[in-house]
Amino acid sequence: MNKLKPILAQLNKFPRIALIVIGLFVALGTFAPWLAPQDPSAQNLLTASQGPSVAHWLGTDHLGRDTLSRLILAANTSLVSVGSVLIIAMTIGILMGTIAGYHRGWVDDLLMRVVDVGLSIPSLITALAVIGIVGPGYWTMVLALALAWWPMSGRISRAVAVSIMSKPHIEALRVLGASPWRIYFGHLLPGTIGAVMVYATADAGTAALAVATLSFLGLGIQPPTPEWGQMLVDALPYLESDPRQVILPGLALTAAVIGFNILGEAIALNRVPRPLTRRMLAMRRTEVAGWSKENSDA
Amino acid sequence: MHDEPLLSVSNLTVDLLTAKSAIRPVDGVSYTVRQGECLAIVGESGSGKTVMNFAPLGLMPTGVTTQLSGSVRFDGHELIGLSEPELQHIRGKSIGFIFQDPMSALNPVRRIGRQIAEMAELHLNMTPRAAEARALELVKLVGISDPAARLRQYPHELSGGLRQRIVIATALAGEPKLLIADEPTTALDVTVQAQILRLLKDLQKRLNMAMVLITHDMGVVAGAADNIVVMYAARTAERGPVDKVLVTPRHPYTRGLINAIPRREDPIGSEFRGLPGIPPTLGAPIKGCAFAPRCDLAIPACTGSRPPLVQSVDSSVVVACPVVNQGRAAA
Amino acid sequence: MIHFISKRLKHSLVLLFLASVVCFTLVVSAPGNVAVLIAELRGAVAVPGYVAQVEEEIGLNKPLLMRYVDWLGDAVTGDFGISYRTGQAVSADLPQRMMVTGTLIAGSAVIATLLSLLLGFLGAFWPYKLPDRVSRGLALIGASTPTFFVGALMIYGFSVTFQLFPSFGFNGPISWVLPWLTVAVLPAAVLSRVVRVGLEEAMTSPYVLTAKSKGLGRTAILFREALPNITPVFINALGTQVGLMTATGIIVEPLFAWQGVGDYFLAGVRFRDFMVVQACLLIFLSFFIVVNLIVDLAVLMTDPRIRRQWS
Ligand SMILES: Nc1ncnc2c1ncn2[C@@H]1O[C@H](COP(=O)(O)OP(=O)(O)OP(=O)(O)O)[C@@H](O)[C@H]1O
Ligand code: SF4
Ligand SMILES: [Mg+2]
Numbered sequence: 001m002n003k004l005k006p007i008l009a010q011l012n013k014f015p016r017i018a019l020i021v022i023g024l025f026v027a028l029g030t031f032a033p034w035l036a037p038q039d040p041s042a043q044n045l046l047t048a049s050q051g052p053s054v055a056h057w058l059g060t061d062h063l064g065r066d067t068l069s070r071l072i073l074a075a076n077t078s079l080v081s082v083g084s085v086l087i088i089a090m091t092i093g094i095l096m097g098t099i100a101g102y103h104r105g106w107v108d109d110l111l112m113r114v115v116d117v118g119l120s121i122p123s124l125i126t127a128l129a130v131i132g133i134v135g136p137g138y139w140t141m142v143l144a145l146a147l148a149w150w151p152m153s154g155r156i157s158r159a160v161a162v163s164i165m166s167k168p169h170i171e172a173l174r175v176l177g178a179s180p181w182r183i184y185f186g187h188l189l190p191g192t193i194g195a196v197m198v199y200a201t202a203d204a205g206t207a208a209l210a211v212a213t214l215s216f217l218g219l220g221i222q223p224p225t226p227e228w229g230q231m232l233v234d235a236l237p238y239l240e241s242d243p244r245q246v247i248l249p250g251l252a253l254t255a256a257v258i259g260f261n262i263l264g265e266a267i268a269l270n271r272v273p274r275p276l277t278r279r280m281l282a283m284r285r286t287e288v289a290g291w292s293k294e295n296s297d298a
Numbered sequence: 299m300h301d302e303p304l305l306s307v308s309n310l311t312v313d314l315l316t317a318k319s320a321i322r323p324v325d326g327v328s329y330t331v332r333q334g335e336c337l338a339i340v341g342e343s344g345s346g347k348t349v350m351n352f353a354p355l356g357l358m359p360t361g362v363t364t365q366l367s368g369s370v371r372f373d374g375h376e377l378i379g380l381s382e383p384e385l386q387h388i389r390g391k392s393i394g395f396i397f398q399d400p401m402s403a404l405n406p407v408r409r410i411g412r413q414i415a416e417m418a419e420l421h422l423n424m425t426p427r428a429a430e431a432r433a434l435e436l437v438k439l440v441g442i443s444d445p446a447a448r449l450r451q452y453p454h455e456l457s458g459g460l461r462q463r464i465v466i467a468t469a470l471a472g473e474p475k476l477l478i479a480d481e482p483t484t485a486l487d488v489t490v491q492a493q494i495l496r497l498l499k500d501l502q503k504r505l506n507m508a509m510v511l512i513t514h515d516m517g518v519v520a521g522a523a524d525n526i527v528v529m530y531a532a533r534t535a536e537r538g539p540v541d542k543v544l545v546t547p548r549h550p551y552t553r554g555l556i557n558a559i560p561r562r563e564d565p566i567g568s569e570f571r572g573l574p575g576i577p578p579t580l581g582a583p584i585k586g587c588a589f590a591p592r593c594d595l596a597i598p599a600c601t602g603s604r605p606p607l608v609q610s611v612d613s614s615v616v617v618a619c620p621v622v623n624q625g626r627a628a629a
Numbered sequence: 630m631i632h633f634i635s636k637r638l639k640h641s642l643v644l645l646f647l648a649s650v651v652c653f654t655l656v657v658s659a660p661g662n663v664a665v666l667i668a669e670l671r672g673a674v675a676v677p678g679y680v681a682q683v684e685e686e687i688g689l690n691k692p693l694l695m696r697y698v699d700w701l702g703d704a705v706t707g708d709f710g711i712s713y714r715t716g717q718a719v720s721a722d723l724p725q726r727m728m729v730t731g732t733l734i735a736g737s738a739v740i741a742t743l744l745s746l747l748l749g750f751l752g753a754f755w756p757y758k759l760p761d762r763v764s765r766g767l768a769l770i771g772a773s774t775p776t777f778f779v780g781a782l783m784i785y786g787f788s789v790t791f792q793l794f795p796s797f798g799f800n801g802p803i804s805w806v807l808p809w810l811t812v813a814v815l816p817a818a819v820l821s822r823v824v825r826v827g828l829e830e831a832m833t834s835p836y837v838l839t840a841k842s843k844g845l846g847r848t849a850i851l852f853r854e855a856l857p858n859i860t861p862v863f864i865n866a867l868g869t870q871v872g873l874m875t876a877t878g879i880i881v882e883p884l885f886a887w888q889g890v891g892d893y894f895l896a897g898v899r900f901r902d903f904m905v906v907q908a909c910l911l912i913f914l915s916f917f918i919v920v921n922l923i924v925d926l927a928v929l930m931t932d933p934r935i936r937r938q939w940s
Contacts, residue, residue: 117647120921122876125894125913132898132906133659209775213880216777217895229777236781240789247785250778257773265769275757276317276363284315288365291583293311294326294604357842360833383846390844397842402835407857407933416853417843452933468843 014266021259022201028072029079036069041224049242061231061245062238070226071252077227078256081142081220082207086200088146093153098192100154101161102184112158118151123210131219141220145210152203153196160195164188202267205260212253228253302374303330304508305476310368310378312346312353316361321580323349325532326368328607329525333475336502336509338519338540340555341529342577347512348398350529351478354378355393356385373475391421394469396479400462400486404453410464411449417471436467441497459490463497470501476508483518495522516559520544528552531578531588534607538615548610548617550593587619595621630936633929641922648914649704653697655910656903663903664689667713687711709908714900719908722888727912729799730889733882734874736805737812742867744817749824753851756829764821771818776877780811780884797886808885812877816870823866827859834858861932868924872917 028035043063050060058067100111118126123145130144164170164187173183212229214220221227223234228249235245276284312324323346331337339347352358354370354377370377373392377385389395397403405413411433418429430449437445440463453461462482469477479498483491499522502509511522519526519540526543528536528551536549547553554573575592578584586601587593593600600621607616608623617623656663664683673679684690687710688699703710709719748768752761787807788796795804831837832855840854878891890909897905929936 120872120917121914122873124876124879125910128879128894128898129655129906129910132901133655133903135901205773212775213777216775217880217883219898229775232778232781239781239785243785243789246778246781250775250781254770254774254778257775258769261769261773274317274361276315280317281315281363284320284363285365287320288313288315288322291313291322293367355842357838359838386841386844386846388844389842395839395842397835397839399835403839405836405840405854405858407860407931408854416845420844452937454934455937465839468839472844 015262018259018262018266021255022263025075025256025259026079028075030076032072032076036066036072038066038069040065040069040073040226042066049238049245051244058248059244061235062242067245067248070231071228071248074226074228074231074249074252075256077221077225078208078211078253081138081211082204084142085145085149085207085211086204088142089149090153090196090200092146092150093155094157094189094192094196096150097154097157097159097196098161098184098188101158101165101192102180102188104162108158111154115151115154115158118148119155121148123148123206124213127210127214128217128219131214136219136222138221141211141214145207145214148210149203149207153200156199157192157196160192161188164191198267202260202264205257205264208253208260209257302371303332304373305510306330306369306371307350307354308369308371310350310354310366310370312349313365314349314353314358315363315365319581322583323532323580324353325583327527327529327532327534328368329527329534329537331476331508331510331525333508334502334506335525336499336511336523338523338526339510339512339529340514340516340519340526342514342573344577344580345529346532346580347514347529348480351480351510351512352395355389356382357389357395390417390474391472392474393476393478394472394474396462396465396469396477396482398481398484400458400465403465404461406453408452409449410451410453410456414449414464414468414471417468421472432471433467436471437464439470439501440464440467442467458486459494462486462490462494466494466498466501470505473505474507476510477502478510478512480512481514482511483513483515498522516544516555528555531584532580533588533604534616534618535589536615536617537607538610538612542612542615548615548622549619550595550622551589554592595619597621630929634926637922637925641918644918645915648918649701649911650697652907652911652914653700656907657693657696659903663687663713666901671716704908704911709911710904712902712904714902714905719904723890723893723908723912726888726890726893729887730875730878730882730891732799732805733808733812733878733887733889734871736809737816737874737877738867738871740809740813741816741820741870744813745820745824748817748821749828750851752821752825753828753832753855754847761825764825768818768821768825771814772822774814776811776815776880777884779814780807780881783807783811784884799885799887804885808881808887811881811884812874815877816867816874820863820866820870823863824859827862828855831855831858857931861928861935864924864927864931868920871920875913875916 037057043065044060045063047055047060049062052059058071061067061070096111096115100108126148127141127144130147131140134140134144170183170187173187178186211220212227212232214229215227216229216233218230218233221230223230231249232246232253235242235249239246307330308328310324310327311322313320313322323344325346327346327350329337329339339350341347349358353364354366356364358364366378368378372388375388377388380388404410411430414433414436415426415429418424418432419426422429422432424432433449434445437448442448442460442463448456448460448464453464456464462485466482477498482498483494486494495518498509498511501507511518513519523540526536526538526540527534528543528549530551535551536543536547543552544556547556551573558573573592578588578591583604586603587596587605590596590600605618605620607618608620609615610617610623664680664687667683667687668676668680688696691699700710707720707723709723711717712719748764752764755761784796784807787793794806796807798804828851832850837850837854840850845853875891878889879895880891881887882889882892883895890912893905894909894913896902897909
């Protein structure tokens with residue numbers, strides 16, 4: 001219980017709405033198979049393209065599949081793919097970043113040059129180029145996105161690693177003759193992983209967007225696995241007659257991304273002083289009202 | 299009526315409310331400045347000198363809320379309670395300001411000429427052309443060589459001393475009646491400090507302005523000011539004509555400050571004679587005399603209640619120290 | 630100044646060279662035998678000796694360096710080889726496609742700039758008040774909505790429900806509106822935050838306090854003091870966003886049936902038409918490099934501090 005407290009205090013610093021949305025997304029994604037009211041791939045052409053009903057709360061798509069179940073399952077697809085992409089990207093990024101931050105010198109220069117180039121090319125183009133060369137498929141998508149994503153975590157890990165390496169206690173360890181391995185695995189790596197994880201979480205929104213975009217383009221998640229981008233493109237030909245099937249997956253994805261983006265904005269250091277909130281101001285006013293005022297200049 | 303001082307501050311109290319805390323950096327301060335006079339405000343860093351002069355004119359940085367009470371009368375008008383647009387009307391036009399740090403006071407991406415000229419356009423209703431000419435005049439006035447070239451330059455191309463001269467020229471551009479100079483020399487080289495001070499003094503005389511000169515350097519006061527207010531921890535410790543306060547300082551804090559001025563007869567390399575101890579951190583008003591922890595004359599009664607400002611032997615000097623004032627009564 | 634420009638130009642040329650190496654390597658390192666693939670695509674893989682003939686035809690049996698030099702020489706003159714899929718020259722309608730994509734990016738960049746300045750200034754003028762909250766909310770939604778969804782909504786709203794603009798085709802300004810708006814949403818959202826945060830940060834600088842002490846009003850301070858200070862930052866961010874628009878174009882062009890470079894690239898990826906992928910990639914990378922060059926020069930023009938370093 002006591003261990004939970006610092007974690008809760010940490011979480012309290014972030015906007016509640018972001019935590020709720022992200023929590024909902026993760027919960028839906030994790031428990032989707034049990035939460036979905038119906039079989040998401042059960043087709044029934046007799047009940048195709050229907051509006052909301054008791055049987056199908058959000059209606060059915062053009063193949064008569066239950067939209068609500070598919071939307072829920074899509075959260076699972078998204079969560080798993082985004083998780084894989086970020087884990088692979090972070091592994092590469094943290095390795096490269098810590099190596100650069102540990103060695104400095106030309107290794108650092110070279111790796112950071114690569115990172116710069118990687119960051120200057122839009123991730124969608126990098127990912128598509130890889131898919132174009134290797135050919136589409138689930139793991140190609142994951143690897144292609146990881147390849148487009150690692151420079152970000154690479155840059156952050158390097159910055160964190162450099163700051164850790166310049167701390168006095170690392171210097172002391174070095175002087176005391178600690179082996180490079182101990183410094184690297186005992187101090188540098190754990191410290192960096194912690195810091196990068198937070199940023200990676202905030203970045204999950206854009207990763208989810210990328211997965212959905214590739215699926216929308218037909219180069220990511222393939223039918224019949226439900227995925228928001230792919231559901232949307234599936235329903236696009238019926239936009240005029242049944243816009244709901246386009247709008248629902250779009251909204252689900254947007255909501256998830258908004259959650260992550262709010263978190264990201266909260267994390268991005270805000271150096272600008274803000275005016276007091278009204279509540280704060282009232283508090284300070286009452287504080288000051290208690291102070292006596294006397295005219296000393298009689 | 300024409301006898302009324304240009305600026306008369308009475309019982310001014312400023313509370314600053316920030317996200318972290320509420321503090322009272324100015325606590326019941328009074329003083330007056332007449333036309334053509336120079337008032338020096340001295341005190342250690344953090345004693346409230348800047349806030350006292352800038353808060354009533356709405357010149358506090360973002361992130362703080364200011365609460366004012368008391369009265370600040372300028373040129374026959376009460377400033378406290380004025381709305382932001384009304385204050386804006388007074389700033390620049392009737393009161394010119396010189397900030398503590400000339401390095402950051404100028405906009406880095408705008409030409410110096412524009413930064414001066416826009417004052418003349420704004421307050422003297424000049425055309426851009428006429429304003430440029432006026433800027434040139436002002437830059438000459440503050441003693442800058444090659445003035446025409448300077449006007450086309452950007453702040454980072456000038457030295458600190460030159461920048462401060464530009465800031466002064468800007469403050470003068472609106473032909474103000476009062477100039478508030480906040481430690482105009484602190485950020486400069488020692489050699490330049492004297493020049494800038496001489497310049498300010500000279501300009502004040504020539505333009506017959508009133509001037510409030512904020513400083514924590516007693517040496518500066520002697521040559522420049524007519525009256526002095528000694529601030530300690532948000533309150534006035536002593537106030538009076540410079541020639542009296544500097545010659546016979548009464549308040550223990552004033553004495554300490556004057557003692558701290560390095561003297562010519564000090565052996566080279568002798569220890570710097572600063573005041574022992576550090577000033578209190580501001581927060582809620584302190585109950586007794588704020589100086590008590592550092593004062594060698596302190597008696598238990600000092601921490602009981604706030605010492606009032608009382609006229610001393612010389613009626614033009616007021617001192618907030620009952621111990622000293624009673625000494626007078628006994629003598 | 631001249632020194633900076635020449636140095637910067639050299640830098641760009643090095644980058645262009647690297648980009649060409651990347652594009653070349655990407656295709657060379659593609660798994661599988663390209664000759665077999667082409668033979669397959671032409672339906673003649675079973676013909677004996679045909680694969681070898683293809684190898685000969687596209688110069689696969691030459692040393693790598695030679696192939697690179699050949700390829701680069703051709704590419705510089707606008708010859709990107711033969712499409713594996715169609716057998717036509719890759720460059721056949723490239724100029725037309727670049728024009729289409731250029732139209733898309735130029736229009737969107739203008740819209741995004743105007744919109745972001747408007748939203749950013751609204752927010753900075755009334756910080757933490759209603760206009761700021763609205764602007765911030767719009768920015769958040771704009772930055773979080775997937776572009777393909779934005780496009781679908783645009784079509785549904787402006788083309789299906791209110792038949793104001795056509796939902797597809799590249800036929801004059803009326804047909805450009807929806808794609809422009811679709812592409813502009815994301816950069817407008819991101820840039821509005823850049824403007825808003827940049828202005829607010831500038832408004833806390835000491836020189837703003839000076840400006841206030843001079844008697845300037847809030848509007849004058851925002852435009853005269855703060856705006857020039859965020860211009861270099863804004864130009865930088867705009868450059869990044871314009872680069873990103875190539876990626877957005879890949880989604881939006883097919884959605885509105887525009888035959889641009891993005892659409893071409895996507896088709897190349899879909900059908901694994903390496904020559905097309907390679908050509909489009911080279912165009913994209915060159916575009917980024919040129920945009921970056923322009924951005925650096927523009928920043929040089931707007932920031933006297935940097936200008937001074939190089940004069
Ligand atoms: N913007 C602000 N936000 C919070 N506190 C402030 C702010 N400005 C001043 N203060 C506080 O008000 C008190 C008085 O500050 P002020 O700047 O007036 O001192 P000063 O006498 O001018 O000192 P210095 O000689 O260093 O300029 C200080 O304790 C300071 O911490
Ligand atoms: S009131 Fe007491 S503590 Fe304060 S200055 Fe006078 S003697 Fe010292
Ligand atoms: Mg100060």
